[in-house]
Amino acid sequence: MATEDDNDNTAQALVEEIVRRITFDTRKPAVAFVPEESVKPDLLGSFLGGDSYWSPGGVPVTAEDGSPLYPLAQIRCSDLDLPGYPTQGLLQFLIGTDSLYGCDLSANYDSEAENGNRCVRYIPTVPEVLASDEVVTLPHIVRDPDRNIFTPFEKDFHGCALRAEHIEEAVNNECDEFDPAYERVISQFDSEMVAEAESVLGDVEQAVVDRMSAESAASWIQVGGYPVFTQSDVRADYDDELVLLKVDSYDDVLMWGDSGCANFLIRRNDLEQLDFSHVLYTWDCL
Template sequence: MKPESHCVYLELSAEREHKFYEVTVEGAELTIRYGRIGTEGQTQRKSFADSAGAQAEAEKKLVEKRKKGYGDAVRGQTEKKAVEQPRLKLPRKFEPYRERIEATLRPVLLLEVLEEEPGPLGSKVGGVPYRVQGEAWPTDTEGRPLTFLAQLNFADLPPLEGYPENGILQFFIGRDDLYGCDFMRPEEGNPASFEVRWSPEPQMDLSQLDVETPDFDDDGFSPLETLRGFGLRGQQVEQPMSWCDCHFEQAIGLDLCDNSEGPEGRALGEWRQEKYDELATYGHQVGGYPSFTQEDPRTADDPRILLFQLDSEAGKITWGDVGIANFFIDPDDLARWDFSRVAYNWDCT
């Protein structure tokens, strides 16, 4: 005679959880099946001396699962749920911080520097900028021409939420040994030593553009290693807050100065910093979060966000001792396409 069979089926479906747990007692045999709802799951079987032992173990398991939020359900009534993929692949030790890290994710255009220079309307680093005939080349307070650093033609870049869809944004910097940056006044907008130009409706007729560039003297300084230009190509991705951002500690709470022993026998803070760097790419970009070789010039109460960032790249761009440059803007100014108060900073090791 076949032993009497008793089955209890539980489910847990909340937020990311979508699991079932089934316990079947058949005589002295206990069968447990568990997994994601809508799948066969995994099966475990265990034999006991008698049916009482199997039943006692089953009841113990069911009590544990009900404490975790599982409830009685009918198999087959709950639809299979697509597996929700995490937005970021995190090291196990970062999992307690997942919600806070993912909350900082921000769309960004990562920029690739190309070998070929496009025409004067294209997105580029160096070379010949967009300039209408009769428009003066930017100069410093002593009348010396500024270096044309880069321009972004939003019409030929992937769209980025919160940024223009058209128009050309240009960056010119001084030719002194600090590349026109005033490190004593990082909170100020456009000084005479650099200029940001915005052309919301560019002239598309190439015959109306001035493609002449100044004859720069040999005494000037520039992060650009050559007079020729290089095109820029953008790719939109999501980027978490960089660990060197001044808002990082408050937003995420990862202690990067923890000197207690961590994995691989290293200081925990050092290990965290290295692993966090692997989460995303920070370099040439529009929007997203800034990166620094030293420290963030902003304070925690500074609302300005990254507008544009240009990193060093061998044979093309070198900021001092292989540093990086950032241009910051107030979000309210960005919403109005007002680029008159952009702040400029660069640093190196």
């Protein structure tokens, strides 16, 4: 006769096998960018935040009202080795200083071309030497309600270098892809086995979600892989949309509202054409 421990071990083994199969079925390549907080930004490399950035001709990128857009991150494309992504040049992500950091929460891919309060800029050729007259220096700013100036960065953070690491990431339960992936896998097991696991664990799917969250390879800053949403998946067609950049909240560095996450999403065809005018910039929080 099976003991309580036997039943628990059997249920846990089922969860582990479901996790293994979902991970195998949904894994995607990605590049995780690890902050090196003690290393100053290289303006021709990959970095997060900071008070300056490199710009051809030294021309700053400005918002619709002429105010400067501030650097959220820069990715040196030679750090990427992902199918369909550029392998040379720089990708710059600049955001506004309004209370939503330049994000239009009602935007879609087509309307984002008209959003002048954020910019994703691709610079195809990186010079070998940094020209001082092509450095745009900005005053360090923090959240300042009196001046209506806001950034997600904490006041003592002045930017840091990013180190690239290649990873494979499985789908997370905040993406619309998770439910069909879970249903495909759970249908491969005997229903009585699943019911017995439910009687032990209470909710097999939640146990799978918890285990996958604990084992996730996802990183705080990432290109490729899957986006992270704290409210709901905003994508209309997740088979044709790629993560150009994901930046999650990180204590003592930056915070999107109440522990939120920002995503820059691009349609596959736009990325192939190196057209970054329709990138969907969105963030949500708890």
